[in-house]
Amino acid sequence: MTERETEAGQGRGTTPGEGTAAAEDTRLDLAFAAARAEASDTAPLSASFADRLLADAHAAQPRHASAVQRSVAEAVGQVQVGALEAQGPELSAARPAAPLPFASWLRALQTMLRGPRPVWPVAAGLAGCALAGVWIGYAPPASLQGMTDLVRAEIGIPGRFGAEATDELLLAFDLGGLDG
Amino acid sequence: MDSLDPSPVDADAVLLAAYAAGDGAAARALLDRLAPRLLAMVTRMLGDRAEAEDVTQEAMLRLWRRAPEWRAGEARVSTWVTRVALNLATDRLRRRRTLGLDDAFAPGTEPADGRASVETELRRAERAAALRAALADLPERQAQAVALRHLEGLSNPQIADVMGIGVEAVESLTARGRRGLKTRLDGQRARLALEDGDD
Numbered sequence: 001m002t003e004r005e006t007e008a009g010q011g012r013g014t015t016p017g018e019g020t021a022a023a024e025d026t027r028l029d030l031a032f033a034a035a036r037a038e039a040s041d042t043a044p045l046s047a048s049f050a051d052r053l054l055a056d057a058h059a060a061q062p063r064h065a066s067a068v069q070r071s072v073a074e075a076v077g078q079v080q081v082g083a084l085e086a087q088g089p090e091l092s093a094a095r096p097a098a099p100l101p102f103a104s105w106l107r108a109l110q111t112m113l114r115g116p117r118p119v120w121p122v123a124a125g126l127a128g129c130a131l132a133g134v135w136i137g138y139a140p141p142a143s144l145q146g147m148t149d150l151v152r153a154e155i156g157i158p159g160r161f162g163a164e165a166t167d168e169l170l171l172a173f174d175l176g177g178l179d180g
Numbered sequence: 181m182d183s184l185d186p187s188p189v190d191a192d193a194v195l196l197a198a199y200a201a202g203d204g205a206a207a208r209a210l211l212d213r214l215a216p217r218l219l220a221m222v223t224r225m226l227g228d229r230a231e232a233e234d235v236t237q238e239a240m241l242r243l244w245r246r247a248p249e250w251r252a253g254e255a256r257v258s259t260w261v262t263r264v265a266l267n268l269a270t271d272r273l274r275r276r277r278t279l280g281l282d283d284a285f286a287p288g289t290e291p292a293d294g295r296a297s298v299e300t301e302l303r304r305a306e307r308a309a310a311l312r313a314a315l316a317d318l319p320e321r322q323a324q325a326v327a328l329r330h331l332e333g334l335s336n337p338q339i340a341d342v343m344g345i346g347v348e349a350v351e352s353l354t355a356r357g358r359r360g361l362k363t364r365l366d367g368q369r370a371r372l373a374l375e376d377g378d379d
Binding site: 024025027028030031032033034035036037038039040041042043044045049050052053054056057058060061062 | 199200202204207208210211215216217219220221223224225227232233236237240241244245247248303304305306307308310311312314330331358361362365366
């Protein structure tokens with residue numbers, strides 16, 4: 001930005017007919033006072049204007065804030081929450097909520113189970129699948145083991161790869177077989 | 181402006197972080213803390229409530245958009261948003277330069293005799309309009325420094341903070357701005373109700 005000087009009028013206060021510097025100061029101060037009088041230190045927001053501002057805020061609010069952003073924000077809130085509380089209940093009430101992940105999960109589960117339309121069948125299905133997965137991992141059925149041995153024999157992997165690498169390859173194959 | 185007071189914790193930054201994390205109540209709290217002061221400042225600078233609301237809305241919108249990338253410690257939220265509003269208001273003020281002082285005191289705005297209170301109000305409005313016209317004619321940085329000092333009543337360190345310059349530069353800008361305003365107002369003195377003791 002170019003600052004153009006406007007000092008051409010310096011010394012005008014001493015020019016006859018143009019008033020003293022003190023009078024100019026007074027006039028300027030009157031003008032400042034007049035402008036200040038047009039609004040108090042804070043201008044209350046009308047309801048419609050506040051609604052416009054809030055609508056902007058909601059429209060611009062990040063809908064899918066990343067987990068990193070959230071955790072940073074929550075960390076900032078947790079660090080500074082003590083100081084906020086010292087500044088009054090309004091701020092401490094508005095501080096960022098920092099729920100524990102497990103607590104949120106538990107709340108979601110409770111909502112799901114106690115909701116107006118119980119989803120017990122879904123929950124039971126999920127639980128059954130989880131148990132089956134654990135069981136298959138711990139004690140694979142003989143049919144799966146047979147399939148693994150069959151492939152191992154067919155492609156003769158032991159001759160070209162180590163035993164550990166072969167097992168890794170066939171493990172992927174077994175899992176693929178489970179998927180159907 | 182209280183929100184520019186230096187306190188160890190920038191409560192507005194905490195609220196902004198909460199807003200960015202999805203807390204809708206934080207937006208309302210931030211609005212309550214920042215918007216009324218911004219609106220008052222811009223109203224004093226522009227003298228037009230509707231225009232001041234537009235500027236305040238734009239400044240707040242920029243703050244909302246900035247929220248996800250806001251880095252605590254870089255600047256105080258109130259300072260940042262004041263700077264944005266100040267720049268927007270100055271831009272609007274300078275776009276009005278075509279209006280000029282002559283138009284601000286065109287015939288027909290003179291107060292009628294015998295109506296003291298109305299006359300006082302009119303004179304006050306004229307003075308404010310004259311000041312704004314003169315401010316619009318000043319170099320931008322001078323106009324901003326003068327407005328913050330004499331309309332908002334900020335201290336020089338606070339102005340330095342808002343404008344991102346040193347205190348000495350603020351003093352220089354304010355002094356030159358005042359001289360520039362006096363020069364401009366002096367030229368209109370004959371037609372302005374700026375004589376001593378008018379009120």
